[in-house]
Amino acid sequence: IPMEYVEGLLQAGPHLLGTSHRKAPVKNLCRETQDGLKNYFNLPDDYTVVLGNGGATFLFDMIGLGAVEKKTSHFTCGEFSSKWFKADNIIPWIEADEIASEYGTGCELKDISGSDIICGTLNETSTGVQLANHLDVDDKTILAIDATSGGGQIPWAVNKTDMFFLSPQKVFASEGGFFVAILSPKAVERVLKIQKDNSRYIPDIMCWKRAIDNSLKNQTYNTPSVSTLYFLAEQVKRMNGLGYNEVIAQAEKKAKLVYEWAQQKDYLSAFVKDDKYRSRSVATIDVDDKIDVSGILAELEKNKLVYGIDSYRKLGRNQFRISLFHNISHDDLERLTKLLSYVIEK
DSSP states (O other): OOHHHHHHHHHHHHHHTTOOTTSHHHHHHHHHHHHHHHHHTTOOTTOEEEEEESOHHHHHHHHHHHTOSSEEEEEEOSHHHHHHHHHHHTOTTSEEEEEEOOTTSOOOOOOOTTOSEEEEESEETTTTEEOOOOOOOOTTOEEEEEOTTTTTTSOOOGGGOSEEEEOTTSTTOOOSSEEEEEEOHHHHHHHHHHHTOTTSOOOGGGOHHHHHHHHHTTSOSSOOOHHHHHHHHHHHHHHHHHOHHHHHHHHHHHHHHHHHHHHHOTTEEESSOSGGGBOSSEEEEEEOTTSOHHHHHHHHHHTTSOOSOBOOTTTOOSEEEEEOOTTSOHHHHHHHHHHHHHHHHO
16 A cells, blocks of 8 residues: 555545545545556446445355355366355355366366356465456356456456455555455346245345445445545545556566566476466565575564565475565565575575
8 A cells, every 4th residue: 555545535535534435535536546546457338336344255155145046156277266156156046157177277267157156366366367368158048257356457457357355455555454345237137036935045235236336336334444435535535547458468568577587496386387377466476485585584574674475384395485566666575686696505
């Protein structure tokens, strides 16, 4: 989160913080974000940008309970894509299907007979694997993409996707506990149809109709964190200033820097072997087992130099996991790679 956003919030504070989310200052932030995302992703006029409380994990349940008719198919390649499948798999009145790829390898979306939702994860945060192919589905099938840690800088045809959702604490430089869900008209029709089925249990807080109705009024159903909205709105403006293609190009340049660094050092290697599946937002770099990555990172953190680039805890690899999110500069990444090389080699 850029510190100028924090400074801007301080200046806006007396006129913004503590304001009811039904009042103009907060609704204006919602509208700015919704309009900004429509412009950024070049969305058709009939697409709906839904805002609400709860992150991607919340949306996993909201989608399973309120958007799946009979069967959902999940393409998984890591901890978080598997988590989405598991959330659907325990709902007793739907069938959930998993098409799993080995961790560190890519997966290709495919049409699955009988499924009314195809679920893919744009960027698997735990393994640094990204989707490489889009999928065209028929008018009876919903294509749903979890874009939590890649949405905004990994290329994707959002305007040809039915449900594209993300949490703003990654590329969009805000805080957690909030979601953005971009819905096509087909997706809106589906969730409203299911909502009418009174025999199905859907908690009020996960009611798609409430979420959509409030979003059309530029507000959220229940009270949001105003600072989260403020940071998100500022970031959307910043990224619109460059445009989607330029943001993608900058991410590509940063990924090239990190992966080439791994290729040049005999004690490093990219965890994801096939370049087309290597994430352009989270780079996972394996380190020779003789090198104590945990000890190095503990020392760097103790000295307030580097934070949070350790391997995903459940993956259990001797590895760096380096975020390439938009506000992390190429210069800082270059300094990081030189610092890590220096510490390891000395």
